[in-house]
Amino acid sequence: MDEMIVVKKELWDRLEKVESICRKMETELCNHIQYLADASQAREKLRQEFRTFYVERFKELEKKVSIGKTPHGCPLCSGTGKNYIDPAKPLSGFESMLGQRDERGMSYLTCKPCKGEGIVWG
Ligand SMILES: [Zn+2]
Numbered sequence: 001m002d003e004m005i006v007v008k009k010e011l012w013d014r015l016e017k018v019e020s021i022c023r024k025m026e027t028e029l030c031n032h033i034q035y036l037a038d039a040s041q042a043r044e045k046l047r048q049e050f051r052t053f054y055v056e057r058f059k060e061l062e063k064k065v066s067i068g069k070t071p072h073g074c075p076l077c078s079g080t081g082k083n084y085i086d087p088a089k090p091l092s093g094f095e096s097m098l099g100q101r102d103e104r105g106m107s108y109l110t111c112k113p114c115k116g117e118g119i120v121w122g
Helices: 002-067 093-098
Strands: 071-073 082-084 107-110 119-121
Touching: 093 107
Parallel strands: none
Antiparallel strands: 071 119, 082 107
C-alpha cells in the first residue's frame, strides 16, 4: 500500500512538472502572439504613413505638371522649329549628316528641345 502511495506521489509530481512546462510555453506563446500583433500594427501604421506620404507627393507633382502645361514659342529656334547653320562657316560632320535645306536653300538642323515644332511646354 505504501508503494502505491509513492507511485501516486511520483505521478502527481510529474503531472505538476508537465503542467508547469505547459504554463511556461503558454506564456511564451502569448508573448510571441502579442509581439506579432504589435509588429503587424506597426507595419500597418508604417504602410498608412507611406501611403499618405506618396499621395501628398503625387498631388504635389501633379500640381507642378499641370502648372507647366502652358505652351510658348521655343526660345532656341524662336518658334520656327529650325536652327539655321551659319552659311559663312563650313559645315561640321554632324551638320552635313543631319542638316537639311529649306525652300531658300539655307541649311538648318531640326531644333532638339522642341523637336521641330517651335513650341515648348513649361
Ligand atoms: Zn525649338
